[in-house]
Amino acid sequence: MREVTSADAKGEPGAPSYPGARTPDRLRSVDSFGLRLAVYEWGETGAPVILLAHGGFDFARTFDVFAPLLAAAGYRVVSWDHRGHGDSAHAALYSWEADVRDALLVLESTTREPVHLIGHSKGGAVLTQLALTMPHRVRRLVSIDGMPSRRAHPDVADHERTRLLAEDLAGWLDHRRRAAHLVRKPGTLDDLARRRGRMNPRLPLEWLRYLVTLGARRDPDGWRWKIDPALRFGGFGPFRPEWHLERLPGLAAPLLGLLGGQQEPMGWDTTPEVLRPHLPPGARVERFEDAGHFIHIEQPEPVTKLVLEFLS
Amino acid sequence: MRLQHAKVELALHALRKGSGRPLLLLHGLGERSPDAVPESASPWPGPVFALDFTGHGRSSVPASGGYTAEILMGDADAALTQLEAATLLGRGLGAYVALLLAGARPRQVRGAILCDGPGLAGGGDRPGTPHVALPAPGSSPPDPFVLVELARDVRPPDYATSFVRQANQLAGLPHPVCVCARERPDWLRAVVAEPGVESAPLPEALALYADES
Numbered sequence: 001m002r003e004v005t006s007a008d009a010k011g012e013p014g015a016p017s018y019p020g021a022r023t024p025d026r027l028r029s030v031d032s033f034g035l036r037l038a039v040y041e042w043g044e045t046g047a048p049v050i051l052l053a054h055g056g057f058d059f060a061r062t063f064d065v066f067a068p069l070l071a072a073a074g075y076r077v078v079s080w081d082h083r084g085h086g087d088s089a090h091a092a093l094y095s096w097e098a099d100v101r102d103a104l105l106v107l108e109s110t111t112r113e114p115v116h117l118i119g120h121s122k123g124g125a126v127l128t129q130l131a132l133t134m135p136h137r138v139r140r141l142v143s144i145d146g147m148p149s150r151r152a153h154p155d156v157a158d159h160e161r162t163r164l165l166a167e168d169l170a171g172w173l174d175h176r177r178r179a180a181h182l183v184r185k186p187g188t189l190d191d192l193a194r195r196r197g198r199m200n201p202r203l204p205l206e207w208l209r210y211l212v213t214l215g216a217r218r219d220p221d222g223w224r225w226k227i228d229p230a231l232r233f234g235g236f237g238p239f240r241p242e243w244h245l246e247r248l249p250g251l252a253a254p255l256l257g258l259l260g261g262q263q264e265p266m267g268w269d270t271t272p273e274v275l276r277p278h279l280p281p282g283a284r285v286e287r288f289e290d291a292g293h294f295i296h297i298e299q300p301e302p303v304t305k306l307v308l309e310f311l312s
Numbered sequence: 313m314r315l316q317h318a319k320v321e322l323a324l325h326a327l328r329k330g331s332g333r334p335l336l337l338l339h340g341l342g343e344r345s346p347d348a349v350p351e352s353a354s355p356w357p358g359p360v361f362a363l364d365f366t367g368h369g370r371s372s373v374p375a376s377g378g379y380t381a382e383i384l385m386g387d388a389d390a391a392l393t394q395l396e397a398a399t400l401l402g403r404g405l406g407a408y409v410a411l412l413l414a415g416a417r418p419r420q421v422r423g424a425i426l427c428d429g430p431g432l433a434g435g436g437d438r439p440g441t442p443h444v445a446l447p448a449p450g451s452s453p454p455d456p457f458v459l460v461e462l463a464r465d466v467r468p469p470d471y472a473t474s475f476v477r478q479a480n481q482l483a484g485l486p487h488p489v490c491v492c493a494r495e496r497p498d499w500l501r502a503v504v505a506e507p508g509v510e511s512a513p514l515p516e517a518l519a520l521y522a523d524e525s
Contacts, residue, residue, distance in 0.1 A: 033447070033457075034375030083376070092319040093366070093378030097445045097461055101377070104444050132442040162478050169416040169478075176386040177393060179318035230318050237382055238471040243439055 018210040020300065021064040025071075030080065030109045032102045038087035039080045039106055043071030049111050050311075052079040053103060055121025055146070055266075057199075057227060059086030061214040066296045069304040075116075075311075080106045082123075084228035086215060094231060096239070099126050100133070107137065116311050117253070118142040120296060121266070125244055131253050138253040142307055145260055145293050147248070148241035149270040168236045175232050182229035186222030189213070199265050202292040248278040255280055256310045258296075258303065261289035268293070284310070317390040323370035324391050325362045332358030333422055334395050335518075338388055340404025341431025341462055342454045344369030352514050353401060357522050361398070363391045365406070367455030377447065377457030381405070381434075381465055385412040392420050399521040404429025405462055407493060408472075411503065414489055415475025418482035423521035426491045426500070427514065433497040435464030469502030480508040490517040 024040035031037075040060045050070055054060055060079035067077040081088035082099055091098070103126055107115065116139050119127035124146015131138040187195070193208035200208065216223045248255070257279075259270060272285045279285065286306060291298045315322040327337070327349045335356045339345055345362030353360060364371040365384050388409055392398060397420045402410030407426035414424035447456035479488035487510040493500060503509055510520065 032376050083378070090319070091376055091378055092372075092374030093376075093380075093383055095378040095380050095383075095461070098376065098378035101444050101446065129442050130444075133444055162474070162481050165415075165474055166418075166478055166482065172382075173386060173389045173416055176318060176389065180316045237380065238466050238468050240438075240468070247442065 018065070018207055020068070021210060022068040023064070024061075024067070028109075030102075030106050032083070032105050035083055035091055035102075036089045037080050037083065037102055037106060039078065039109070040067075041079075042067045042077040043075050045076060047071075047074055047076040049113070049115040050075045050077045051103070051107055051110070051115050051117050051127070052077055053117070053119035053123025053127050054079065054082065054085070055119075055123050056082075057085070057231070057233070057266075058121070058123075059215050059227075061086065062211060062297065064210075064214070065300050066304065069300055070118075070307070073304075073308050078106065078110050084231050086226060090228040090230070094228075096126075100129050103127065103130050104134065112137075114139045116140050116142070118144070118307065119146050120144040121146050121268070121293065128244070128248070128251070131251060132247055135252040140256070140311055141251065141253045142256045142258065142310065144258045144295055144303070145268050145270070147257055147259075147270050147275060148244050148268050149274045165236070172232070172236060179230040184224040184227070184229050186219060186224050189216075189223055192216055192223050192225065200294065202262065202264055203294060203297060207297065245275070245278040248275075248283075249280050251280040251283075254310075255283040256307065257283065257285040258306070259285065259287045260291040260293055260295050260298075261287050262292040264292040266293045313394070315390045315394060317366070317387050320366045320374055320387070321372045322366065322387055322390055323364040324394060325364070325370075326359065327362055328360040330357075330359040334359040334361050334398045336388070336391055336395060336398040336400050337362035338400060338402040338406030338410050339363075339365065339368065340406055340429030342368070342459055343403065343406075343430060344453070353518065355515060355518050355522075356399075361391065361395060363388060365409075365458075367458040368453050371453075373452045373455045377445070377455070377461055379455075379458045379461040381408055381412060381462065381467075384409045384462075385416060388413045389417060392417055396420065397422055399423040399425070401425045401427065401518075402429075403427050403432075405431030405434075407432055408434065408467065408499070411472060411475050411489060414483070415478035418479045418488065419484075421479070421483065421488070423485060423487070424479070424489050425514065425517045425521070426489065426493050426503075428493045428495050431462055432493060432495050432500070434462075434467040434499065436466065437468050437498045439466050440464065467497070467499040469499050472499040473502050473506050476503055476506040476509060480506070487520060490520055492517055
């Protein structure tokens with residue numbers, strides 16, 4: 001493990017900063033069967049552990065405001081870049097199972113004691129699966145808009161469904177055909193921030209600019225997101241969101257689910273009404289009416305307060 | 313012949329040269345392409361090719377797993393790009409992949425023949441108890457990860473039949489899928505029940521698509 005030096009934290013001259021954002025205290029890596037995962041820690045090494053998981057197409061440094069708030073309350077907050085994301089290695093293959101396995105290896109590299117889990121979006125769903133798989137290693141679970149409930153295709157006529165699937169499939173396979181040669185489009189720091197803003201329309205431009213300096217690298221022809229260009233939004237497969245919901249009642253760890261009240265492109269649009277029949281005993285669901293998908297980024301203080309109450 | 317599928321290099325073997333539409337063999341879970349045209353496929357009148365899936369045979373073995381049947385469909389699509397059009401003959405897992413590709417590339421796949429073989433069943437119609445897939449000890453190829461990850465991937469019957477329906481609607485063949493397999497997991501039983509799906513022994517299946525022009 002490497003302590004972060006002042007040189008790491010200083011960044012480039014004129015690099016954007018963001019109010020409340022703090023560079024991780026320690027950087028290290030975990031070897032997932034030959035694939036290097038970048039791991040970040042905030043807080044004292046002897047403190048109780050929170051394992052914190054980001055969502056798809058995000059990276060751990062999107063927790064630069066939220067994680068220090070948790071660490072300041074006396075936790076060792078450990079997060080990692082999912083394979084192909086942020087500073088982790090680009091993998092040849094990506095799957096749900098592989099992400100769950102990577103999560104377990106990061107946990108294993110941290111402690112054998114039970115830990116708290118907090119996941120956002122896909123990270124919430126990954127950690128929920130980890131909690132169901134390894135109940136003995138989990139104290140409490142917080143899922144931030146990470147409980148899926150919507151189907152890719154709402155009910156449509158059968159022939160229409162076939163056409164929709166055909167477009168998905170051909171688009172995905174065409175992408176695979178090109179994937180060996182894909183590179184991300186370069187741009188100025190502001191270009192990248194604005195592009196990300198299309199998927200994160202509720203987040204301030206200053207925050208998005210800050211993310212570019214962490215989630216992108218500066219090549220001679222401009223900034224490029226580090227995320228593997230082989231990864232692609234959408235996709236298809238046999239997965240059904242309701243399978244996730246059907247498992248929730250069996251969770252042993254106390255659950256806090258946070259939902260945003262405002263729809264936006266990356267949101268999962270799950271409502272408390274949809275969740276209610278599936279909640280395990282004692283679970284609590286809180287809806288932030290004025291927030292979208294990135295509740296912990298839009299409202300870090302209220303989310304931290306709620307989470308800390310729940311964990312204590 | 314080497315093909316590139318994203319970061320993976322695939323081996324496509326020409327088992328028999330010739331003219332006409334090729335037959336593309338897709339092996340089962342943990343298997344590899346045969347060295348010569350298997351006797352059962354020898355009645356095929358045209359050229360015969362065989363693909364090693366990612367992590368199998370002479371294709372590259374990536375680090376750290378992450379296999380899905382859909383990724384292997386991408387492997388088979390890379391071979392299809394090379395061959396332009398083909399009839400698919402899949403064993404086990406390769407049969408499931410052949411079905412997926414028949415639905416995904418209905419104009420290039422001129423019939424998919426689904427045979428018994430390792431990995432035909434998959435993990436059932438819905439997920440079992442959640443688990444973390446860790447590789448069994450063993451040297452690769454085959455990649456120990458593929459043996460564990462594609463031994464229990466979920467194959468809902470209505471997911472499988474959506475590929476049949478797509479082939480039916482877009483392939484322009486009277487029988488875009490022919491099932492030879494005697495093992496009938498739920499997904500395959502549902503496939504067999506769809507219109508346009510033929511059930512026949514392999515010689516008849518080969519004849520069905522050999523005659524199609």
